[in-house]
Amino acid sequence: MSVINRMLRDLDQRQQQNNRRTYTPAAVAPQPIHWAWIVGILVVSLAAIIGALNLWWMYSSNQASAEVESASTVETTPVELSQAIAKSEALAAETVGKETPTKSETSSQEAAAKVEKPNVIVDVATLPKTQDTEVTEKSPKQPTTESEPAETNVITEPAPTPEPTPKATKKPPASSSSQSFSVERVQLSSQELADTNLAKAREAFQKGEQARGQELLEKALVVKPDHVKVRSELAAYWYGRGLTSRAITLLQQGLDLKPQQTEWQLLLARIYERVGRVEQAYQVLAVIPMQAPETPELLQLRASSATQLGYFNEAAADYTALATQSNEGRWWLAAAVAYEDGDNIEAAVRSYHQAIKQPDLGQDARSYIEQRLAVLEGF
DSSP: OHHHHHHHHHHHHHHHHHHHHHOOOSOOOOOOOOHHHHHHHHHHHHHHHHHHHHHHHHHHHHHHHHHHHHHHHHSOOHHHHHHHHHHHHHHHHHTOSSSOOOHHHHHHHHHHHHHHOOOOOOOGGGSOOOOOSSOOOOOOOOOOOSSOOOOOOOOOOOOOOOOOOOOOOOOOOOOOOOOOOOOOOOOOOHHHHHHHHHHHHHHHHHTTOHHHHHHHHHHHHHHOTTOHHHHHHHHHHHHHTTOHHHHHHHHHHHHHHSTTOHHHHHHHHHHHHHTTOHHHHHHHTSSOOTTSTTHHHHHHHHHHHHHHHTOHHHHHHHHHHHHHHHOOHHHHHHHHHHHHHTTOHHHHHHHHHHHHHOTTOOHHHHHHHHHHHHHHHHO
8 A cells, every 4th residue: 555655646746747847827927118228229220320321421432532633643744744755765765775885884874964965845735645643664674794885875856846836716606696587568469469369270270270270260350350361261261161151241240340341342252252142242342442452353253243243334344444454455355245245336346446456365366356346347
C-alpha cells in the first residue's frame, strides 16, 4: 500500500507540475503606451532626413562651384601664352643640333640667349583657345655623348608686331520702317459694275456656263438699265434660247428709255422680221438716225419691210438713200425696181440710168437694165 500511495503521490505531483506549465492566464493586463518614445523616434528620424538633405545640397553647391572654377581656369591670359610659346621656341632651338653641347657651353648659350632673346609678341586673337588648365612642358631627354658637340648657332628673329586688328562692330540692323497700308473703299460706278459683269458673262458663255452668263447679264442690267451691250446680248441670248417674247419685251423696254437707240432698233426689227411680224418691224424703224453706224442696215431692213408691205415708194426712197451714201449700182437698181413697182416711171428711169453707170454691176444686171429702159422709154 505504501508503494501504491507513493506512486499516486508521484502522479499527483507530476500532474500539478504539468498544470503549472500549461496554465495560461485568461487575460493579460494592458500595458501603457509610451508616447514619449514614439515622439522621440519621430524627432530623431526628421533630424536625420534634414541632415541628409543639407549634406546633399552642400555637395551639389560645391560641385557647381568647382565646375565654375574649372571653367574659369580654362582661359589663359595672353602673358602666360606668350611665355609658353617663348619657352617652346627656345627648347626647339636647343634641340636643332645632332649632339648636345657640354654643360659649360649650354650654360653660356643659355646666358647669351637670355641676353639676346627678344621679347616675342603674340597675337592672342589668332591663337586657338586651349582647354588645359595648366601648361606643362617636358624637356626632351638629352643623350650624353663622348664626342665633342657641334657648335650650333641659334638665331632668333624678333617676331613682327602684329597690326592691331580692328574690332568688328556689329551694326544694328536697320529697323524696317513699318509700312502702313491704308485700305480705301473704292465705290465703282454703275457703268463700271455693268462692264465688269458683262466681261464675266462673256467668259462664262465661252466656257459653256450658260446659266452663270445669263445671271451676270441680268445683274448688270439691274445696275445699269440703259447699258446698250448688256441689254442687246441678253436679248440675243433669250432669242437664241427660244424665249422670243422675253427678248422682244426686253428690247422694247430699252427703246422706251432710248427711242432712237439704233442697235436696239436693228435687233428688234430683225426679230420681228424673222418671226413674220413685218408690220411691227417697219414701225420700229419708222425713225432712223442718219449718222449712226447701223444706219445702212436699218435703211436696208426698212426698205425690205416696206417692199413686203407694198410700200414701194417708201422702199425706193430708202434704196435711193443707200445708193447715195455708198454709190453702189445694186442700190440704184433696187430703187429703180421699187419706183417701177410704185408706178413712178420717171424716177425709175433716172435710177436705171444711175445704176448702169456704176462699174460694180455684172453683165446680167446690165442686160436687165437695158431691157427695162427700152420698155420704159418706149412708152
